[in-house]
Amino acid sequence: MCKGADTVISERLSHQSRESDMFQKTEEIVNKYAEExxxxxxxxxxxxxxxxxQQWNQKAQQAKLSMQNREEMVAQVDELIETxxxxxxxxxxxxxxxxxxxDTIQFMKAAGIKVxxxxxxxxETAMNIGLSAGLxxx
Amino acid sequence: MKTEVELNLTQGQLKRKQAIVVAGASxxxxxxxxxxxxxxxxxxxxxxxVLACRVSxxxxxxxxxxxxxxxxxxxxxxxxxxxxxxxxxLQAHVxxxxxxxxxxxxxxxxxxxxxQFKYLKTLLFFHGREAYRRNSLLIxxxxxxxxxxxxxxxxxxxxxxxxxxxxxxxxxxxxxNITMTSLPIMWFAVFDFEHERDEQxxxxxxxxxxxxxxxxxxxxxxxLNNECFSYFIFIQWITKxxxxxxxxxxxxxxxxxxNETS
Numbered sequence: 001m002c003k004g005a006d007t008v009i010s011e012r013l014s015h016q017s018r019e020s021d022m023f024q025k026t027e028e029i030v031n032k033y034a035e036e037x038x039x040x041x042x043x044x045x046x047x048x049x050x051x052x053x054q055q056w057n058q059k060a061q062q063a064k065l066s067m068q069n070r071e072e073m074v075a076q077v078d079e080l081i082e083t084x085x086x087x088x089x090x091x092x093x094x095x096x097x098x099x100x101x102x103d104t105i106q107f108m109k110a111a112g113i114k115v116x117x118x119x120x121x122x123x124e125t126a127m128n129i130g131l132s133a134g135l136x137x138x
Numbered sequence: 139m140k141t142e143v144e145l146n147l148t149q150g151q152l153k154r155k156q157a158i159v160v161a162g163a164s165x166x167x168x169x170x171x172x173x174x175x176x177x178x179x180x181x182x183x184x185x186x187x188v189l190a191c192r193v194s195x196x197x198x199x200x201x202x203x204x205x206x207x208x209x210x211x212x213x214x215x216x217x218x219x220x221x222x223x224x225x226x227x228l229q230a231h232v233x234x235x236x237x238x239x240x241x242x243x244x245x246x247x248x249x250x251x252x253x254q255f256k257y258l259k260t261l262l263f264f265h266g267r268e269a270y271r272r273n274s275l276l277i278x279x280x281x282x283x284x285x286x287x288x289x290x291x292x293x294x295x296x297x298x299x300x301x302x303x304x305x306x307x308x309x310x311x312x313x314x315n316i317t318m319t320s321l322p323i324m325w326f327a328v329f330d331f332e333h334e335r336d337e338q339x340x341x342x343x344x345x346x347x348x349x350x351x352x353x354x355x356x357x358x359x360x361x362l363n364n365e366c367f368s369y370f371i372f373i374q375w376i377t378k379x380x381x382x383x384x385x386x387x388x389x390x391x392x393x394x395x396x397n398e399t400s
Contacts, residue, residue, distance in 0.1 A: 098254050107263070108259075110356075111356070111358035122191065136157050
């Protein structure tokens with residue numbers, strides 16, 4: 001089983017899973033949640049044979065032990081197994097801003113500090129949070 | 139290629155207040171082409187807020203790097219609470235980590251760890267601003283005191299045929315740096331505040347138009363414009379040291395001279 005951002009998981013889904021009604025419905029729901037400012041994740045799974053796993057595990061162990069470019073190697077091996085996934089659902093978590101965030105940001109802007117927000121969230125979620133943090137007004 | 143890079147300019151209420159919203163995928167494109175990168179950075183310089191979504195931890199660090207390279211005179215600060223923010227916190231000039239629900243990684247790798255986002259205000263506008271002002275003063279003061287100290291010795295050379303005879307008594311010479319560097323500056327660093335932090339901390343009764351660090355954002359300007367530590371300030375202090383050294387040396391020297399002859 002694995003979780004991740006919608007774009008990342010979508011790329012790794014099996015053809016069959018991507019065509020299904022469930023995928024479309026999930027997409028719809030997740031977009032709706034994102035607009036409300038919730039943080040969304042996709043969940044997907046894949047059933048592995050013992051043999052396939054053993055083969056992959058060997059490669060993974062090698063990658064983890066490699067002396068050079070370890071992160072890159074591990075990511076490569078992970079790519080091998082994270083394919084043809086089946087979508088099983090999604091999550092949406094409310095992550096409320098802490099106290100006085102908007103006030104602090106307003107003050108920083110007034111003082112002449114440039115603000116860059118860097119987030120891994122979807123654009124809808126980010127815009128929503130930007131609004132509640134007083135970064136964007138519209 | 140250029141059309142693929144889409145910058146959505148969302149118009150705010152005031153015309154001057156615009157924001158750029160950019161997605162991670164576009165950022166990759168922006169980074170690849172120098173023209174577009176330059177164009178993007180110029181645009182970002184003209185707006186108050188840039189919102190980048192769908193960026194990976196590595197991209198966060200890359201963005202900080204990009205700004206550092208393009209605007210070398212600017213200071214960058216990264217603040218974050220998650221493990222995803224660690225690389226950008228490390229990359230920025232000042233890294234601030236919020237320790238909390240998302241774990242300790244961000245706080246552990248940061249220069250400053252705070253408990254909540256709102257404490258950033260106190261950190262920047264009170265401690266940061268005052269530390270900047272006092273540190274600047276400490277540096278120029280150090281130049282001032284050593285200049286004063288050595289130049290008088292140099293003047294004395296003219297009257298001692300540069301024989302190397304010390305002007306000062308040995309113990310005084312040694313103690314000068316200890317007493318003049320550590321004691322006044324320690325007092326200064328602990329007790330000197332240009333303004334009060336906020337109304338609650340102000341001594342009673344408060345003046346009607348008093349400025350408070352956490353109320354008046356304009357007080358932060360000195361740091362942004364580097365007003366406390368510029369060539370002008372430095373030369374001012376050196377000139378002061380020169381004037382004071384002349385005054386001290388000749389006042390003392392001629393007073394003593396006359397005493398001797400009479």
